[in-house]
Amino acid sequence: MPGWEIIDKKESNAIQKLFKKEGGVLFAHGFDKFRKKYHVRDFEKLAAKKFKMNYAQAVSSGTAALKIALLSLGVKRGDEVITQAFNFIATIEAILDIGAKPIIVEVDKTLNMSVTALKKAITKKTKAIIPVHMLGVPAKMNEIKLIADRKKIKIIEDNCEAMGGKLGNKYLCSIGEIGVVSFDFSKSITCGEGGMIYTNNKKLFKFMREYHDHGHENNKQLPRGMDTRSIYGFNYRITEMQAVIGKVQLSKLDKIINMQKKRYNQLNKKLKNHIELREIPKNSKITYDTFIFFIKNKLLRNQIIEILNKKNFGTKNLPDAIKWHCSAYWDHALNSKQIKRSISTKNILSTAIAVPISLKRTVDDYKNLGNLILEMLT
Numbered sequence: 001m002p003g004w005e006i007i008d009k010k011e012s013n014a015i016q017k018l019f020k021k022e023g024g025v026l027f028a029h030g031f032d033k034f035r036k037k038y039h040v041r042d043f044e045k046l047a048a049k050k051f052k053m054n055y056a057q058a059v060s061s062g063t064a065a066l067k068i069a070l071l072s073l074g075v076k077r078g079d080e081v082i083t084q085a086f087n088f089i090a091t092i093e094a095i096l097d098i099g100a101k102p103i104i105v106e107v108d109k110t111l112n113m114s115v116t117a118l119k120k121a122i123t124k125k126t127k128a129i130i131p132v133h134m135l136g137v138p139a140k141m142n143e144i145k146l147i148a149d150r151k152k153i154k155i156i157e158d159n160c161e162a163m164g165g166k167l168g169n170k171y172l173c174s175i176g177e178i179g180v181v182s183f184d185f186s187k188s189i190t191c192g193e194g195g196m197i198y199t200n201n202k203k204l205f206k207f208m209r210e211y212h213d214h215g216h217e218n219n220k221q222l223p224r225g226m227d228t229r230s231i232y233g234f235n236y237r238i239t240e241m242q243a244v245i246g247k248v249q250l251s252k253l254d255k256i257i258n259m260q261k262k263r264y265n266q267l268n269k270k271l272k273n274h275i276e277l278r279e280i281p282k283n284s285k286i287t288y289d290t291f292i293f294f295i296k297n298k299l300l301r302n303q304i305i306e307i308l309n310k311k312n313f314g315t316k317n318l319p320d321a322i323k324w325h326c327s328a329y330w331d332h333a334l335n336s337k338q339i340k341r342s343i344s345t346k347n348i349l350s351t352a353i354a355v356p357i358s359l360k361r362t363v364d365d366y367k368n369l370g371n372l373i374l375e376m377l378t
């Protein structure tokens with residue numbers, strides 16, 4: 001949760017300024033006479049520019065972003081949407097919420113979508129594919145896109161966990177038709193809750209903008225109460241306060257990734273020749289959110305986890321929140337066939353340890369941790 005870890009005066013000053021100097025309007029739209037700024041619209045512009053995208057739509061959460069992305073592509077009740085077994089439940093919830101059918105595919109040693117499994121899972125009913133860039137590492141988007149393009153299936157990149165990451169010279173979120181990020185409290189940058197939907201497609205953006213705001217077309221010639229509409233939507237807006245914080249946090253993203261990189265590299269340098277690490281696709285720029293390695297020996301694995309807990313690093317997702325991140329455990333949402341399609345993933349994940357990279361800890365803390373783990377291995 002690096003974004004939250006470096007919240008400081010900058011965020012609180014910006015909030016103070018909103019109330020003391022800018023009129024204190026909390027709503028994204030209208031009230032023109034009372035305000036000096038439109039922070040939500042600003043935040044969207046900055047967020048689009050940052051990742052070289054034409055359009056960005058701010059919404060209330062990453063989960064809402066996924067749902068609106070699916071709706072914008074015209075995914076309907078009964079359609080199939082493919083996503084992966086190592087994930088967060090939100091992706092499945094967004095698919096289920098619109099009445100579509102989640103189709104699970106296994107992950108490989110990148111811990112992201114297996115390209116072979118994806119190929120096998122596509123049917124005539126497949127309407128969208130949601131690869132997830134889990135814990136800072138890009139999915140194999142080149143291969144996934146080739147398959148999707150050939151079958152004319154749209155891709156939504158779930159980039160809630162790898163904001164700022166790249167594959168080749170392209171930012172994650174810009175490779176598929178749509179990309180989504182989250183600003184919830186645990187993410188790379190945060191405004192408490194929130195999300196952003198990215199696309200270069202004007203028509204999709206128009207739908208997103210209207211749908212997230214009760215269908216409002218924001219017709220400039222009309223007062224809001226007389227606004228035109230062509231679809232009905234829902235309320236997935238964010239407030240000016242969230243956008244004020246989001247803007248400051250966005251300006252810190254590069255710094256956050258660099259700080260994480262320094263810490264991550266301490267572990268990487270020490271351990272890479274002694275241990276099997278998570279595979280990272282070629283030409284990736286990762287975001288150094290989590291350092292993941294595999295230990296097959298159960299006793300040793302437990303000993304390392306114990307050390308991580310004792311030294312107050314803890315683990316991230318693997319294993320501490322595995323039940324929220326592996327679809328093998330989601331029998332409250334998925335049928336037995338889907339659960340079976342998660343078994344190989346469960347087996348891979350059960351040998352993995354995920355070390356969170358925390359900005360509250362020093363670079364030396366990670367150096368020492370690397371030495372400690374190395375001692376246990378050799």
Ligand SMILES: *Cc1c(COP(=O)(O)O)cnc(C)c1O
Binds near residue numbers: 062064087158
């Ligand atoms: C956090 C997360 C989401 C959901 O984001 P919220 O803003 O918490 O709704 C979706 N997918 C993944 C992979 C996530 O990590």
